[in-house]
Amino acid sequence: MKFNWFHLMPYRWLPDNFREKYHGVWVDLPNALYDPVAGHTLYNEYLDMLEYADQLGFDAVGVNEHHQNGYGMMPSPNLMAAALARRTEQAMILVLGNSIALYNPPVRVAEEFAMLDVMSGGRLIAGFPVGTPMDVNYCYGQNPATIREKYREAHDLIIKAWAEREPFAWNGKYTKLRYVNLWPQPIQKPHPPIWVPGLGSIETWDFCAERGYNYSYLSFSGYKRAQRMIDGYWERMAALGKEPNPYSCTFFQQLCVSDTDEAAEREWWPHVDYFFNRCLHLYPGMAAPPGYTTEASIRAGIVAQAGNTSLNLGTNKSWKQLVEEGYIIAGSPATVRQRCEELAKSLRCGHLGLGMHIGSAPMELTNRSTYLFATEVMPHLRSIWSEWEDHWWPKALPEEKREKPGSHNAAVKTRVERPAEVMV
Amino acid sequence: MTPRSQILNLSKDRPSIEVLEAGEGQPLLFLHGAGGIVAWEGVLPRLSSKYHVYAPLLPGFGQSTGLEYLEDQFDLFLHGFDVIEALGLERPYVVGESLGGWMAAEMAALRPKEIGRLAMVAPVGLWRDEAPVADLFGMMPGELVPYLFHNLECPAAQRMMMLTMLFSDKDDRTQEQVEILIAMSRGFRTAAKFLFPIPENGLERRLWRIKAPTLIVWGERDKFISPIYADIFREKIANSEIIRLPNTGHLIGLESPEPLAEALLRWGQSQH
Numbered sequence: 284m285k286f287n288w289f290h291l292m293p294y295r296w297l298p299d300n301f302r303e304k305y306h307g308v309w310v311d312l313p314n315a316l317y318d319p320v321a322g323h324t325l326y327n328e329y330l331d332m333l334e335y336a337d338q339l340g341f342d343a344v345g346v347n348e349h350h351q352n353g354y355g356m357m358p359s360p361n362l363m364a365a366a367l368a369r370r371t372e373q374a375m376i377l378v379l380g381n382s383i384a385l386y387n388p389p390v391r392v393a394e395e396f397a398m399l400d401v402m403s404g405g406r407l408i409a410g411f412p413v414g415t416p417m418d419v420n421y422c423y424g425q426n427p428a429t430i431r432e433k434y435r436e437a438h439d440l441i442i443k444a445w446a447e448r449e450p451f452a453w454n455g456k457y458t459k460l461r462y463v464n465l466w467p468q469p470i471q472k473p474h475p476p477i478w479v480p481g482l483g484s485i486e487t488w489d490f491c492a493e494r495g496y497n498y499s500y501l502s503f504s505g506y507k508r509a510q511r512m513i514d515g516y517w518e519r520m521a522a523l524g525k526e527p528n529p530y531s532c533t534f535f536q537q538l539c540v541s542d543t544d545e546a547a548e549r550e551w552w553p554h555v556d557y558f559f560n561r562c563l564h565l566y567p568g569m570a571a572p573p574g575y576t577t578e579a580s581i582r583a584g585i586v587a588q589a590g591n592t593s594l595n596l597g598t599n600k601s602w603k604q605l606v607e608e609g610y611i612i613a614g615s616p617a618t619v620r621q622r623c624e625e626l627a628k629s630l631r632c633g634h635l636g637l638g639m640h641i642g643s644a645p646m647e648l649t650n651r652s653t654y655l656f657a658t659e660v661m662p663h664l665r666s667i668w669s670e671w672e673d674h675w676w677p678k679a680l681p682e683e684k685r686e687k688p689g690s691h692n693a694a695v696k697t698r699v700e701r702p703a704e705v706m707v
Numbered sequence: 708m709t710p711r712s713q714i715l716n717l718s719k720d721r722p723s724i725e726v727l728e729a730g731e732g733q734p735l736l737f738l739h740g741a742g743g744i745v746a747w748e749g750v751l752p753r754l755s756s757k758y759h760v761y762a763p764l765l766p767g768f769g770q771s772t773g774l775e776y777l778e779d780q781f782d783l784f785l786h787g788f789d790v791i792e793a794l795g796l797e798r799p800y801v802v803g804e805s806l807g808g809w810m811a812a813e814m815a816a817l818r819p820k821e822i823g824r825l826a827m828v829a830p831v832g833l834w835r836d837e838a839p840v841a842d843l844f845g846m847m848p849g850e851l852v853p854y855l856f857h858n859l860e861c862p863a864a865q866r867m868m869m870l871t872m873l874f875s876d877k878d879d880r881t882q883e884q885v886e887i888l889i890a891m892s893r894g895f896r897t898a899a900k901f902l903f904p905i906p907e908n909g910l911e912r913r914l915w916r917i918k919a920p921t922l923i924v925w926g927e928r929d930k931f932i933s934p935i936y937a938d939i940f941r942e943k944i945a946n947s948e949i950i951r952l953p954n955t956g957h958l959i960g961l962e963s964p965e966p967l968a969e970a971l972l973r974w975g976q977s978q979h
Contacts, residue, residue: 593876
């Protein structure tokens with residue numbers, strides 16, 4: 284199985300009275316709470332964490348897209364991915380944004396993903412989320428009644444733009460372009476692997492199955508709550524006659540490793556508490572605009588009953604509850620190993636997305652957790668699902684063909700700066 | 708009073724529309740708001756005591772279907788004329804509430820000669836930054852009710868509060884309650900398709916085209932759409948008048964049905 288180290292990039296200084304004083308962490312959170320100078324440090328620390336994961340041999344590093352959000356400071360995941368393309372060498376780059384219906388025209392996404400793929404030597408995994416209601420409807424004003432249709436059209440346009448070798452016209456309902464002619468083209472053919480994050484809608488499962496995309500289940504509720512949903516996914520794949528290849532499914536899990544179970548609680552609880560009780564302080568009035576969830580999904584019973592306003596985000600739970608109910612996997616390397624194995628096998632997922640920076644966690648604690656996972660957990664889990672082929676993984680250039688950032692300057696440095704020496 | 712119900716099949720690949728009908732006399736076309744028509748109550752029976760009221764339901768409400776055929780607002784307005792045509796109405800008196808008031812105004816601006824008389828009851832459709840229209844789609848249902856009614860003790864407000872009790876963090880609803888919620892959400896989806904995220908799409912620059920004598924009714928205590936919008940409608944529509952109802956919020960037809968009916972009936976008879 285494969286492991287991607289996934290960052291949300293939360294703001295770490297939401298005030299103590301955050302839940303009492305503010306409506307929610309998203310959409311209308313006053314930006315007066317944000318200090319850009321502190322943000323400068325955060326971005327750099329967070330990118331360092333991702334680079335460290337690359338150095339330790341994680342299969343991929345991941346970023347995502349949120350808008351007007353106190354726990355996700357990446358309105359543009361592509362900017363982060365561009366920074367990572369230059370500063371990482373081994374890991375694939377998982378960009379689990381671009382909410383493709385937001386971009387006008389959507390060829391912008393095709394262009395930027397192609398740029399990332401070319402810059403990184405074909406290491407890109409292209410994420411195509413619909414996007415949360417908070418992001419796409421409330422922050423970006425997309426109509427909930429038509430967003431899924433707009434998403435489909437944007438998808439078709441991007442795929443065609445990646446495939447065509449001649450300019451073509453696109454007369455869509457949402458986008459009209461006389462000349463689509465993509466420069467540059469991605470290295471990966473016909474295009475980078477596409478992963479679609481979702482929260483459990485039949486339409487998305489079918490969409491992924493029909494097109495051979497990876498379905499990435501991203502919730503903060505952990506693997507135990509996810510069982511029913513993921514069972515639904517596999518049942519649907521079986522009904523559609525798809526092979527039950529675990530690599531078609533990614534599961535996202537918050538996870539922290541310390542030297543012992545006790546140390547994990549002591550060191551991580553303040554940051555986990557910050558995450559579940561401040562970062563996930565969401566306002567349910569902006570979570571379900573009419574039309575966003577289709578009637579078919581509501582009726583299929585894979586999401587909560589109509590009228591259920593709880594978001595199951597782990598608020599007001601103790602460390603013990605969060606661990607036992609699987610909201611987080613936490614503890615010593617041995618504990619985490621056992622839990623991860625249980626997770627992978629019960630959910631049948633070949634890709635594990637690891638939220639290894641949680642809430643207000645500082646640099647050193649996070650890197651220690653990353654280090655322990657890479658050295659004492661990951662090697663023991665590698666062989667799970669090894670009998671299956673991963674069709675959802677980038678076909679990057681072979682390592683010897685990938686450029687090393689800075690190598691070209693180094694090659695000419697002496698000749699440029701001291702030509703006389705070279706002549707001698 | 709129970710209205711008659713008929714289904715209009717407008718054409719192939721067009722919506723199929725449920726029309727509620729009651730009363731005798733001159734025709735009155737009633738265009739409902741974002742909540743649809745849950746019962747023949749409030750202002751409706753009072754209007755159908757003097758008029759032959761036709762109340763078509765938009766796709767997504769009641770038994771009406773085919774929202775996918777109404778792709779944008781002009782499809783919606785033309786659909787309004789398709790319904791008038793199918794019902795065989797000539798230059799009818801059109802009364803619209805909120806969303807329906809906006810639709811009525813747009814129709815009267817689009818084809819001024821085909822709307823005989825117009826009454827808009829707290830319509831959406833305009834926007835001023837200093838008086839933003841409340842976000843119908845960005846609140847919990849229980850939080851919305853105080854925006855819709857001035858008197859939260861009135862029976863209609865109480866009933867709506869009861870309905871909002873169906874929203875909770877449990878999965879304990881009966882199948883019947885689930886169906887009510889799904890139906891509500893289906894109607895809201897239609898409203899969202901045309902009104903999200905800001906219920907304004909250029910009506911103001913079309914208002915001058917309205918020729919029909921136009922009554923503008925507003926609750927003085929409307930917290931959903933500020934009464935300042937009544938003045939803008941009045942200023943931009945040549946042949947128009949305002950009636951302001953005291954101690955009344957946004958859903959006038961439910962909160963103050965008597966004075967609203969009186970105003971609408973009088974407007975129907977007036978010599979404007």
